Amino acid sequence: MSELQTEQRSGAYQAHFRVWRGDADGGALRDFEVEVHEGEVVLDIIHRLQATQAPDLAVRWNCKAGKCGSCSAEINGRPRLMCMTRMSVFERAETITVTPMRTFPVLRDLVTDVSFNYTKAREVPAFMPPAELGPGEYRMKQEDVNRSQEFRKCIECFLCQNTCHVVRDHEENKGAFAGPRFLMRIAELDMHPLDAAPAGGVDRKRTAQDEHGLGYCNITKCCTEVCPENIKITDNALIPLKERAADRKYDPLVWLGNKIRRRTE
Structure with missing residues (x-):
């Protein structure tokens, strides 16, 4: 079975993410191509990004069940919980931008001082x-x-x-x-x-x-x-x-x- 057929069968695809990297002194959006699987949420992709390409990416999370309130961020400009934002709500060709909450001071990457x-x-x-x-x-x-x-x-x-x-x-x-x-x-x-x-x-x-x-x-x-x-x-x-x-x-x-x-x- 070819790689393309395997990808189609598993429902996996490559998504384009833009993630804010930086700290209190400044930063910028960085581009990443990350694998996505069926049923995943944005927090899953951020974790895969940490595991494969950006091990020093800072992100706050705890329960991954929408009950601790830890993984708040802004996804395509809208304040959301990363663990409750399904990848299926986005088009596969869409660039997904993840930034820290704007109202609070940035500590590092996606983590803010609340x-x-x-x-x-x-x-x-x-x-x-x-x-x-x-x-x-x-x-x-x-x-x-x-x-x-x-x-x-x-x-x-x-x-x-x-x-x-x-x-x-x-x-x-x-x-x-x-x-x-x-x-x-x-x-x-x-x-x-x-x-x-x-x-x-x-x-x-x-x-x-x-x-x-x-x-x-x-x-x-x-x-x-x-x-x-x-x-x-x-x-x-x-x-x-x-x-x-x-x-x-x-x-x-x-x-x-x-x-x-x-x-x-």
């Missing part, structure tokens, strides 16, 4: 349980669980953070803007019927607006479009949080009620 996200995570006050309830005494209705359960699917791949133009195109906003992943976290906690943050002196709606930059979000839904877990970040988290924050700040009845409560305290 510590910005951990800094923002630490700035969000954690869930505060009611003081009068002990372990095992928490009770919630299923309908309340359903409201925020969607947000717990987040694998923290940070693709939503990467694609949000508020920080992607404006580095100066990073200090004042938590990004969609952590505004979603604030929304989740604000929806939680057992969260006793107000009793602990934390107004999540106020902090979302004043400390985490909720007002910077202009609901373009780019974060929702790239979420590999199909979380409706904009519609189910950010817009409701914006509505509650606006009610708190601008609704005249809410304003009057706050004034009266402050007088009686």
Whole structure:
């Protein structure tokens, strides 16, 4: 059997990849011809590239099952998980460009410094349980669980953070803007019927607006479009949080009620 017949029978073919190589001081796209087999994903090809042509290529990955969020990159300009991007979605003659996430500083090759996200995570006050309830005494209705359960699917791949133009195109906003992943976290906690943050002196709606930059979000839904877990970040988290924050700040009845409560305290 000829080499061509073997290739046709196995479904293998040669793909043209352009992969960014470099570090914080600069770099460039490099061209590679890499063998592809039926059923493979982009991460498989990157691993084959490491094994056969570029052993020093840096790439972050862990589970290869779309659950750890480690292998985030930009594939043909779109933020994706490499392990969940099948080669079958591309034409065989298509050049596939793989670059690091643009919003975060490059460490080396496809690996970026995502510590910005951990800094923002630490700035969000954690869930505060009611003081009068002990372990095992928490009770919630299923309908309340359903409201925020969607947000717990987040694998923290940070693709939503990467694609949000508020920080992607404006580095100066990073200090004042938590990004969609952590505004979603604030929304989740604000929806939680057992969260006793107000009793602990934390107004999540106020902090979302004043400390985490909720007002910077202009609901373009780019974060929702790239979420590999199909979380409706904009519609189910950010817009409701914006509505509650606006009610708190601008609704005249809410304003009057706050004034009266402050007088009686």
